Amino acid sequence: xxxxxxxxxxxxxxxxxxxxxxxxxxxxxxxxxxxxxxxxxxxxxxxxxxxxxxxxxxxxxxxxxxxxxxxxxxxxxxxxxxxxxxxxxxxxxxxxxxxxxxxxxxxxxxxxxxxxxxxxxxxxxxxxxxxxxxxxxxxxxxxxxxxxxxxxxxxxxxxxxxxxxxxxxxxxxxxxxxxxxxxxxxxxxxxxxxxxxxxxxxxxxxxxxxxxxxxxxxxxxxxxxxxxxxxxxxxxxxxxxxxxxxxxxxxxxxxxxxxxxxxxxxxxxxxxxxxxxxxxxxxxxxxxxxxxxxxxxxxxxxxxxxxxxxxxxxxxxxxxxxxxxxxxxxxxxxxxxxxxxxxxxxxxxx
Numbered sequence: 001x002x003x004x005x006x007x008x009x010x011x012x013x014x015x016x017x018x019x020x021x022x023x024x025x026x027x028x029x030x031x032x033x034x035x036x037x038x039x040x041x042x043x044x045x046x047x048x049x050x051x052x053x054x055x056x057x058x059x060x061x062x063x064x065x066x067x068x069x070x071x072x073x074x075x076x077x078x079x080x081x082x083x084x085x086x087x088x089x090x091x092x093x094x095x096x097x098x099x100x101x102x103x104x105x106x107x108x109x110x111x112x113x114x115x116x117x118x119x120x121x122x123x124x125x126x127x128x129x130x131x132x133x134x135x136x137x138x139x140x141x142x143x144x145x146x147x148x149x150x151x152x153x154x155x156x157x158x159x160x161x162x163x164x165x166x167x168x169x170x171x172x173x174x175x176x177x178x179x180x181x182x183x184x185x186x187x188x189x190x191x192x193x194x195x196x197x198x199x200x201x202x203x204x205x206x207x208x209x210x211x212x213x214x215x216x217x218x219x220x221x222x223x224x225x226x227x228x229x230x231x232x233x234x235x236x237x238x239x240x241x242x243x244x245x246x247x248x249x250x251x252x253x254x255x256x257x258x259x260x261x262x263x264x265x266x267x268x269x270x271x272x273x274x275x276x277x278x279x280x281x282x283x284x285x286x287x288x289x290x291x292x293x294x295x296x297x298x299x300x301x302x303x304x305x306x307x308x309x310x311x312x313x314x315x316x317x318x319x320x321x322x323x324x325x326x327x328x329x330x331x332x333x334x335x336x337x338x339x340x341x342x343x344x345x346x347x348x349x350x
Contacts (some may be wrong), residue, residue: 011054011202011329012060012159012184012185012186012224012226012227012310013139013140013143013150013158013159013184013185013186014158014159014160014182014184014185014186014187014188014230014238015161015163015180015184015187015188015190016122016128016160016161016162016163016190016350017162017163017164017165017168017187017188017190018162018163018164018165018190019165019166019190023170023190024162024190025057025058027162027190027233027324028044028058028116028160028162029058029061029234030157030233030236031114031116031229031233032044032046032062032074032114032116033062033063034232034233035112035114035158035229036063036064036068036074038112038225038229039068039073039106039110039112040110040112040113040114041072041073041074041105041108041110041112041113041114041246042068042073042074042075042076042113042114042115042116043074043075043077043101043113043114043116043117044058044074044076044077044116044198044343045075045077045079045097045115045116045117045118045119045158046078046079046117047075047078047079047082047084047118047119047122048075048118048122049077049078049079049203050080050228051218052070054314055076061279062074063206068113072104075104077097079117079118079119079122080316081093082094082097082119083119086119086123086128086131086134086135087123087128087131088227089131089134089140091134092137094135094138096259098142101113101115107297111156111300112156112157112159112225113156113157113312114158114160115157115158115159115160116123116160116161116163117139117159117160118161118162118281119135119136120132120135120136120161120180121161121162121163121164122166123135124163124164124173124176124180125164125167126183127257128174129172129173129175129176132176132180133176133179133180133183133221136161136180136183136184137180137183139159139161140184142209143157143159143185148272151286152326155226156226157228158226159220161184163180165189165190168180168215180296184329184331185331186230186331186332187194187331187332187333187334188230188234189333189334189335189338190234190332191314192225215242215263215271216240216242216270216273217242217243217244217270217271217272217273218235218240218242218243218244218272218273218275218277218341219237219244219246219252219272219273219274219275220243220244220246220258220274221246221248221249221251221252221254221280221285221288222243222245222246222247222277222278222279222304223245223247223276223277223279223280228247229315230247231243231245238338241261242274244259244286247281248280248281248282248283249280249283249287249288250282250283251283252276252288253283253291253292256272256295256296257295260270260295260296268341269329272296272299273300273302273341273344274292274300274301274302275301275302275303275304275337276288276289276302276303276304277303277304277305278303278304278305278306278307278312279305283284285303286315286316286319289301289303289316289319290319293299293319300326300344301316302321302326302327302328302337302340302344303326303327303328304331304332305314305328305329306326306329306330307329308329309327309329312327313327326340328340
Protein backbone atom coordinates (compact mmCIF):
# COMPACT_ATOMS: atom_id res chain seq x y z
CA UNK A 1 0.00 0.00 0.00
CA UNK A 2 1.24 3.47 -0.92
CA UNK A 3 2.28 5.74 1.90
CA UNK A 4 0.80 8.71 0.03
CA UNK A 5 -2.31 9.89 1.91
CA UNK A 6 -5.54 8.85 0.22
CA UNK A 7 -7.47 11.98 -0.82
CA UNK A 8 -10.73 10.38 0.28
CA UNK A 9 -9.65 10.38 3.94
CA UNK A 10 -7.72 13.64 4.28
CA UNK A 11 -8.49 17.36 4.57
CA UNK A 12 -9.51 19.18 1.41
CA UNK A 13 -8.79 22.41 -0.45
CA UNK A 14 -12.36 23.52 -1.13
CA UNK A 15 -13.64 25.90 -3.78
CA UNK A 16 -16.81 27.25 -2.14
CA UNK A 17 -19.14 28.64 -4.81
CA UNK A 18 -21.66 31.22 -3.60
CA UNK A 19 -24.36 33.23 -5.36
CA UNK A 20 -24.70 36.15 -2.94
CA UNK A 21 -22.46 37.77 -0.36
CA UNK A 22 -24.91 36.81 2.39
CA UNK A 23 -24.65 33.13 1.38
CA UNK A 24 -20.87 33.41 1.39
CA UNK A 25 -20.87 34.94 4.86
CA UNK A 26 -23.36 32.39 6.19
CA UNK A 27 -21.28 29.48 4.89
CA UNK A 28 -18.12 31.04 6.37
CA UNK A 29 -19.71 31.55 9.79
CA UNK A 30 -21.15 28.02 9.83
CA UNK A 31 -17.75 26.54 8.94
CA UNK A 32 -15.96 28.51 11.65
CA UNK A 33 -18.54 27.80 14.36
CA UNK A 34 -18.54 24.07 13.68
CA UNK A 35 -14.72 23.97 13.58
CA UNK A 36 -14.49 25.85 16.89
CA UNK A 37 -17.01 23.44 18.39
CA UNK A 38 -14.73 20.59 17.29
CA UNK A 39 -11.71 22.25 18.97
CA UNK A 40 -9.99 23.16 15.71
CA UNK A 41 -7.79 26.20 15.24
CA UNK A 42 -9.62 28.61 12.90
CA UNK A 43 -8.11 31.26 10.64
CA UNK A 44 -10.49 33.73 9.00
CA UNK A 45 -8.32 35.54 6.47
CA UNK A 46 -10.28 38.16 4.54
CA UNK A 47 -9.74 41.31 2.52
CA UNK A 48 -13.12 42.48 3.82
CA UNK A 49 -12.15 42.70 7.51
CA UNK A 50 -10.44 46.02 6.80
CA UNK A 51 -14.03 47.30 6.93
CA UNK A 52 -14.78 47.53 10.67
CA UNK A 53 -18.56 47.40 10.11
CA UNK A 54 -18.16 44.14 8.17
CA UNK A 55 -15.92 42.64 10.85
CA UNK A 56 -18.41 43.67 13.53
CA UNK A 57 -21.25 41.95 11.64
CA UNK A 58 -19.27 38.72 11.16
CA UNK A 59 -17.84 38.60 14.71
CA UNK A 60 -21.30 39.00 16.25
CA UNK A 61 -22.34 35.72 14.63
CA UNK A 62 -19.28 33.69 15.62
CA UNK A 63 -19.90 31.83 18.85
CA UNK A 64 -17.87 33.14 21.81
CA UNK A 65 -15.88 35.35 19.46
CA UNK A 66 -13.88 37.32 22.04
CA UNK A 67 -13.18 34.25 24.15
CA UNK A 68 -11.92 32.27 21.18
CA UNK A 69 -9.75 35.19 20.06
CA UNK A 70 -8.23 35.51 23.53
CA UNK A 71 -7.60 31.76 23.78
CA UNK A 72 -5.94 31.76 20.34
CA UNK A 73 -8.54 29.38 18.98
CA UNK A 74 -9.51 31.93 16.33
CA UNK A 75 -7.35 34.35 14.35
CA UNK A 76 -8.73 37.06 12.08
CA UNK A 77 -6.22 38.10 9.42
CA UNK A 78 -6.51 41.26 7.32
CA UNK A 79 -5.69 40.13 3.77
CA UNK A 80 -5.74 43.62 2.21
CA UNK A 81 -1.89 43.91 2.36
CA UNK A 82 -1.69 40.39 0.87
CA UNK A 83 -4.06 41.47 -1.91
CA UNK A 84 -1.99 44.56 -2.69
CA UNK A 85 1.19 42.51 -2.77
CA UNK A 86 -0.38 39.85 -5.01
CA UNK A 87 -1.27 42.55 -7.54
CA UNK A 88 2.47 42.93 -8.20
CA UNK A 89 3.04 39.15 -8.26
CA UNK A 90 4.75 39.20 -4.87
CA UNK A 91 3.59 36.34 -2.62
CA UNK A 92 6.14 36.93 0.15
CA UNK A 93 3.42 37.82 2.70
CA UNK A 94 1.75 34.47 1.98
CA UNK A 95 5.02 32.62 2.61
CA UNK A 96 5.46 34.46 5.91
CA UNK A 97 1.86 33.63 6.80
CA UNK A 98 2.56 29.94 6.19
CA UNK A 99 5.55 30.02 8.57
CA UNK A 100 3.41 31.66 11.26
CA UNK A 101 0.75 28.97 10.84
CA UNK A 102 3.30 26.19 11.14
CA UNK A 103 4.68 27.73 14.34
CA UNK A 104 1.20 28.11 15.80
CA UNK A 105 0.36 24.46 15.05
CA UNK A 106 3.69 23.32 16.47
CA UNK A 107 2.76 24.75 19.87
CA UNK A 108 -0.72 23.17 19.94
CA UNK A 109 -1.73 19.69 21.06
CA UNK A 110 -4.57 19.50 18.52
CA UNK A 111 -3.13 19.96 15.03
CA UNK A 112 -6.50 20.39 13.26
CA UNK A 113 -6.73 23.65 11.34
CA UNK A 114 -9.43 25.37 9.27
CA UNK A 115 -8.50 28.28 7.01
CA UNK A 116 -11.06 30.41 5.18
CA UNK A 117 -9.31 32.82 2.78
CA UNK A 118 -10.85 35.16 0.19
CA UNK A 119 -7.91 37.01 -1.40
CA UNK A 120 -8.23 35.06 -4.67
CA UNK A 121 -11.96 35.74 -4.81
CA UNK A 122 -11.41 39.48 -4.49
CA UNK A 123 -8.73 39.43 -7.17
CA UNK A 124 -11.07 37.52 -9.47
CA UNK A 125 -14.03 39.85 -8.87
CA UNK A 126 -11.78 42.80 -9.80
CA UNK A 127 -10.67 41.03 -13.02
CA UNK A 128 -7.09 40.40 -11.88
CA UNK A 129 -7.29 36.89 -13.32
CA UNK A 130 -3.59 36.06 -13.55
CA UNK A 131 -3.02 37.17 -9.97
CA UNK A 132 -6.04 35.17 -8.80
CA UNK A 133 -4.68 32.02 -10.44
CA UNK A 134 -1.27 32.71 -8.90
CA UNK A 135 -2.75 32.92 -5.40
CA UNK A 136 -4.91 29.82 -5.85
CA UNK A 137 -1.91 27.88 -7.15
CA UNK A 138 0.01 28.98 -4.04
CA UNK A 139 -2.78 27.64 -1.83
CA UNK A 140 -2.99 24.38 -3.76
CA UNK A 141 0.79 23.83 -3.77
CA UNK A 142 1.05 24.48 -0.04
CA UNK A 143 -2.07 22.46 0.74
CA UNK A 144 -0.52 19.50 -1.08
CA UNK A 145 2.74 20.06 0.84
CA UNK A 146 0.81 20.08 4.14
CA UNK A 147 -1.00 16.92 3.13
CA UNK A 148 2.23 15.10 2.24
CA UNK A 149 3.60 15.93 5.72
CA UNK A 150 0.29 15.31 7.46
CA UNK A 151 0.97 11.89 8.94
CA UNK A 152 4.48 12.75 10.08
CA UNK A 153 3.54 16.06 11.70
CA UNK A 154 -0.04 15.02 12.61
CA UNK A 155 -1.45 18.13 10.98
CA UNK A 156 -5.03 18.05 9.73
CA UNK A 157 -5.62 21.07 7.51
CA UNK A 158 -8.65 22.26 5.54
CA UNK A 159 -8.53 25.32 3.27
CA UNK A 160 -11.76 26.93 2.02
CA UNK A 161 -11.62 29.56 -0.73
CA UNK A 162 -14.93 31.28 -1.61
CA UNK A 163 -15.64 32.20 -5.24
CA UNK A 164 -18.62 33.81 -6.92
CA UNK A 165 -20.41 31.07 -8.84
CA UNK A 166 -22.44 33.60 -10.85
CA UNK A 167 -19.31 35.41 -12.07
CA UNK A 168 -17.63 32.16 -13.08
CA UNK A 169 -20.34 31.59 -15.69
CA UNK A 170 -20.06 35.07 -17.28
CA UNK A 171 -17.67 36.48 -19.87
CA UNK A 172 -14.76 37.20 -19.43
CA UNK A 173 -14.64 35.36 -16.09
CA UNK A 174 -15.69 32.01 -17.58
CA UNK A 175 -12.42 31.71 -19.52
CA UNK A 176 -10.58 31.25 -16.20
CA UNK A 177 -13.07 28.93 -14.51
CA UNK A 178 -11.34 25.69 -15.45
CA UNK A 179 -7.87 26.74 -14.28
CA UNK A 180 -9.13 28.08 -10.95
CA UNK A 181 -11.29 25.04 -10.19
CA UNK A 182 -8.37 22.73 -11.02
CA UNK A 183 -6.43 24.34 -8.17
CA UNK A 184 -8.80 22.76 -5.63
CA UNK A 185 -9.56 19.21 -4.52
CA UNK A 186 -13.30 19.73 -3.97
CA UNK A 187 -16.01 22.08 -5.19
CA UNK A 188 -19.08 22.92 -3.09
CA UNK A 189 -21.93 24.90 -4.65
CA UNK A 190 -24.07 26.79 -2.12
CA UNK A 191 -26.48 28.18 -4.75
CA UNK A 192 -29.65 26.75 -3.21
CA UNK A 193 -32.78 28.15 -1.60
CA UNK A 194 -34.57 26.96 1.56
CA UNK A 195 -38.33 26.58 1.18
CA UNK A 196 -40.45 25.59 4.20
CA UNK A 197 -37.70 23.44 5.58
CA UNK A 198 -37.03 21.63 2.31
CA UNK A 199 -34.93 22.55 -0.68
CA UNK A 200 -35.02 23.68 -4.26
CA UNK A 201 -31.93 24.13 -6.38
CA UNK A 202 -31.28 27.05 -8.71
CA UNK A 203 -28.60 25.18 -10.61
CA UNK A 204 -29.68 21.52 -10.27
CA UNK A 205 -31.79 21.36 -13.41
CA UNK A 206 -32.28 17.60 -13.27
CA UNK A 207 -34.78 17.72 -10.42
CA UNK A 208 -36.83 19.89 -8.11
CA UNK A 209 -37.28 18.97 -4.48
CA UNK A 210 -40.72 19.67 -3.07
CA UNK A 211 -42.07 19.41 0.49
CA UNK A 212 -42.97 15.98 1.85
CA UNK A 213 -45.28 15.12 4.69
CA UNK A 214 -43.17 12.18 5.83
CA UNK A 215 -39.76 12.55 7.51
CA UNK A 216 -36.57 12.39 5.46
CA UNK A 217 -33.41 10.97 6.98
CA UNK A 218 -29.97 11.60 5.48
CA UNK A 219 -27.50 8.83 6.38
CA UNK A 220 -23.87 9.46 5.39
CA UNK A 221 -20.89 7.15 5.92
CA UNK A 222 -17.71 9.18 5.32
CA UNK A 223 -14.41 8.38 7.11
CA UNK A 224 -12.80 11.82 6.71
CA UNK A 225 -13.56 14.29 9.50
CA UNK A 226 -13.31 17.41 7.34
CA UNK A 227 -15.76 15.99 4.81
CA UNK A 228 -18.12 15.02 7.62
CA UNK A 229 -18.03 18.67 8.69
CA UNK A 230 -18.72 19.88 5.15
CA UNK A 231 -21.65 17.45 4.74
CA UNK A 232 -23.12 18.62 8.04
CA UNK A 233 -22.91 22.29 7.11
CA UNK A 234 -24.20 21.81 3.57
CA UNK A 235 -27.12 19.49 4.39
CA UNK A 236 -28.12 21.63 7.36
CA UNK A 237 -28.12 24.76 5.20
CA UNK A 238 -30.56 23.02 2.84
CA UNK A 239 -33.10 22.62 5.62
CA UNK A 240 -32.73 18.92 6.45
CA UNK A 241 -33.26 18.17 10.12
CA UNK A 242 -32.63 14.41 10.41
CA UNK A 243 -28.97 14.16 9.42
CA UNK A 244 -26.82 11.26 10.64
CA UNK A 245 -23.12 11.29 9.67
CA UNK A 246 -20.93 8.35 10.63
CA UNK A 247 -17.28 7.48 10.07
CA UNK A 248 -17.59 3.69 9.65
CA UNK A 249 -19.70 0.95 8.13
CA UNK A 250 -20.67 -0.55 11.48
CA UNK A 251 -21.91 2.79 12.82
CA UNK A 252 -23.81 3.34 9.59
CA UNK A 253 -25.68 0.03 9.99
CA UNK A 254 -26.28 0.72 13.68
CA UNK A 255 -27.81 4.10 12.83
CA UNK A 256 -29.95 2.51 10.12
CA UNK A 257 -31.34 0.09 12.73
CA UNK A 258 -32.02 2.95 15.17
CA UNK A 259 -33.89 4.95 12.53
CA UNK A 260 -35.91 1.91 11.50
CA UNK A 261 -36.84 1.07 15.10
CA UNK A 262 -37.76 4.70 15.83
CA UNK A 263 -40.23 4.75 12.95
CA UNK A 264 -41.56 1.17 12.92
CA UNK A 265 -44.66 1.88 15.03
CA UNK A 266 -45.64 5.08 13.20
CA UNK A 267 -48.56 5.10 10.80
CA UNK A 268 -46.49 6.98 8.23
CA UNK A 269 -43.22 5.61 6.97
CA UNK A 270 -40.02 7.49 6.38
CA UNK A 271 -37.76 8.22 3.43
CA UNK A 272 -34.00 7.88 3.54
CA UNK A 273 -31.10 9.19 1.49
CA UNK A 274 -27.95 7.05 1.88
CA UNK A 275 -24.49 8.27 0.86
CA UNK A 276 -21.64 5.77 1.21
CA UNK A 277 -17.95 6.36 0.63
CA UNK A 278 -16.06 3.42 -0.84
CA UNK A 279 -13.08 3.88 1.50
CA UNK A 280 -14.67 2.88 4.82
CA UNK A 281 -11.99 1.60 7.18
CA UNK A 282 -13.79 -1.18 9.06
CA UNK A 283 -16.34 -2.95 6.86
CA UNK A 284 -16.08 -2.98 3.04
CA UNK A 285 -18.50 -0.49 1.53
CA UNK A 286 -20.15 -3.15 -0.65
CA UNK A 287 -20.87 -5.29 2.42
CA UNK A 288 -22.53 -2.28 4.07
CA UNK A 289 -24.56 -1.59 0.92
CA UNK A 290 -25.65 -5.23 0.67
CA UNK A 291 -26.89 -5.15 4.28
CA UNK A 292 -28.78 -1.91 3.63
CA UNK A 293 -30.64 -3.24 0.58
CA UNK A 294 -31.37 -6.47 2.45
CA UNK A 295 -33.14 -4.48 5.16
CA UNK A 296 -34.66 -1.93 2.73
CA UNK A 297 -34.90 -3.57 -0.75
CA UNK A 298 -36.03 -0.37 -2.51
CA UNK A 299 -33.35 1.81 -0.90
CA UNK A 300 -31.24 3.80 -3.36
CA UNK A 301 -27.61 4.47 -2.45
CA UNK A 302 -25.24 7.14 -3.74
CA UNK A 303 -21.57 6.14 -3.66
CA UNK A 304 -18.67 8.59 -3.37
CA UNK A 305 -15.26 7.37 -4.46
CA UNK A 306 -11.82 8.14 -5.84
CA UNK A 307 -11.85 4.87 -7.78
CA UNK A 308 -12.73 4.51 -11.48
CA UNK A 309 -16.55 4.28 -11.77
CA UNK A 310 -16.39 0.98 -13.66
CA UNK A 311 -14.59 -0.63 -10.71
CA UNK A 312 -17.39 0.42 -8.38
CA UNK A 313 -20.12 -0.69 -10.80
CA UNK A 314 -18.60 -4.18 -11.00
CA UNK A 315 -19.04 -4.47 -7.24
CA UNK A 316 -22.50 -2.93 -6.90
CA UNK A 317 -24.25 -4.60 -9.87
CA UNK A 318 -24.60 -7.96 -8.04
CA UNK A 319 -26.56 -6.31 -5.21
CA UNK A 320 -29.04 -4.67 -7.56
CA UNK A 321 -27.80 -1.05 -7.63
CA UNK A 322 -27.31 -0.28 -11.31
CA UNK A 323 -27.79 3.46 -11.82
CA UNK A 324 -24.63 5.09 -13.18
CA UNK A 325 -25.78 8.42 -11.74
CA UNK A 326 -25.36 7.11 -8.22
CA UNK A 327 -21.54 7.02 -8.40
CA UNK A 328 -19.87 10.35 -7.62
CA UNK A 329 -16.14 10.51 -8.30
CA UNK A 330 -14.22 12.87 -6.00
CA UNK A 331 -13.82 15.76 -6.36
CA UNK A 332 -17.45 16.33 -7.41
CA UNK A 333 -19.83 19.29 -7.41
CA UNK A 334 -22.31 19.23 -4.57
CA UNK A 335 -24.92 20.52 -7.03
CA UNK A 336 -24.74 17.10 -8.69
CA UNK A 337 -25.29 15.34 -5.37
CA UNK A 338 -28.19 17.72 -4.76
CA UNK A 339 -29.82 16.66 -8.02
CA UNK A 340 -29.49 12.98 -6.98
CA UNK A 341 -31.11 13.75 -3.64
CA UNK A 342 -33.95 15.60 -5.37
CA UNK A 343 -34.56 12.78 -7.85
CA UNK A 344 -34.51 10.20 -5.08
CA UNK A 345 -37.05 12.13 -2.99
CA UNK A 346 -39.32 12.71 -5.97
CA UNK A 347 -39.18 8.98 -6.84
CA UNK A 348 -40.21 8.13 -3.28
CA UNK A 349 -43.18 10.50 -3.57
CA UNK A 350 -44.58 8.64 -6.57
